[in-house]
Amino acid sequence: MQKLKLQSIAAEAVTRIEICLPRVFPWKLRGGDKRATEVITKSITHIGGELMKRAVILMITILGFCGIGRSAMSQTVDDYRLSGRRADATVSFGLWQTDPPLNRFAGNPAMGAGNHHEVIPNVSRINISRKDSGGVNFIISGNHVVAIYDDGTRPEDIDPNLLVPGITTAGGVIDDPDKRIYLGANETAPTGARDRVEVVHFSKPGTYLVICAIRNHFVNDGMYGFVVVREDQLFAQ
Numbered sequence: 001m002q003k004l005k006l007q008s009i010a011a012e013a014v015t016r017i018e019i020c021l022p023r024v025f026p027w028k029l030r031g032g033d034k035r036a037t038e039v040i041t042k043s044i045t046h047i048g049g050e051l052m053k054r055a056v057i058l059m060i061t062i063l064g065f066c067g068i069g070r071s072a073m074s075q076t077v078d079d080y081r082l083s084g085r086r087a088d089a090t091v092s093f094g095l096w097q098t099d100p101p102l103n104r105f106a107g108n109p110a111m112g113a114g115n116h117h118e119v120i121p122n123v124s125r126i127n128i129s130r131k132d133s134g135g136v137n138f139i140i141s142g143n144h145v146v147a148i149y150d151d152g153t154r155p156e157d158i159d160p161n162l163l164v165p166g167i168t169t170a171g172g173v174i175d176d177p178d179k180r181i182y183l184g185a186n187e188t189a190p191t192g193a194r195d196r197v198e199v200v201h202f203s204k205p206g207t208y209l210v211i212c213a214i215r216n217h218f219v220n221d222g223m224y225g226f227v228v229v230r231e232d233q234l235f236a237q
């Protein structure tokens with residue numbers, strides 16, 4: 001009975017150790033290497049008293065070490081892969097409506113109906129470091145054109161009367177090049193891709209104005225937002 005109980009404690013302790021170990025941990029206990037498992041089990045079941053205490057202290061030490069190791073490892077991964085510090089953001093650029101119900105199965109509704117002209121979130125934020133930059137994933141739904149202007153540009157700085165020649169749909173497409181750093185794909189034709197993604201790279205801190213260059217969307221619907229790019233203070237020095 002005593003032995004069974006101790007074996008149960010040992011098995012539970014080993015399971016905890018296995019859970020705490022990273023997958024690439026050199027002392028891999030998962031799968032084929034059962035030697036360490038057997039050693040720990042024996043050390044607990046074989047004797048009680050003083051050695052039992054030592055075994056427990058050993059396990060606590062190993063568990064503590066695992067925690068530190070995992071923390072250090074994730075820090076290293078963060079450094080190199082930009083994870084965990086908001087290196088990118090997702091922005092919904094236009095949304096398909098559901099009230100009233102919308103059915104696009106046979107094709108998109110005419111005249112841009114059924115689409116909500118909004119940038120969500122209105123202000124998105126990413127952090128970059130001096131050695132690594134970030135990006136924003138614009139998920140575009142509807143007849144929209146992404147245009148991005150450099151740090152400090154305000155909506156009132158945009159001249160909505162400068163237009164791309166030959167396009168008249170929804171008031172045309174704004175073509176104000178002053179401080180513009182990105183102009184997205186032209187999908188304004190009836191056969192244009194209404195659902196697409198454009199991933200835009202940002203390498204310098206700043207507050208960037210993002211507008212829908214479809215004139216009516218920008219002027220009448222206020223379809224614009226901002227991307228705030230900050231330097232991560234952890235990596236500033």
Ligand SMILES: [Cu+2]
Nearest residue numbers: 144212214217
């Ligand atoms: Cu638009």
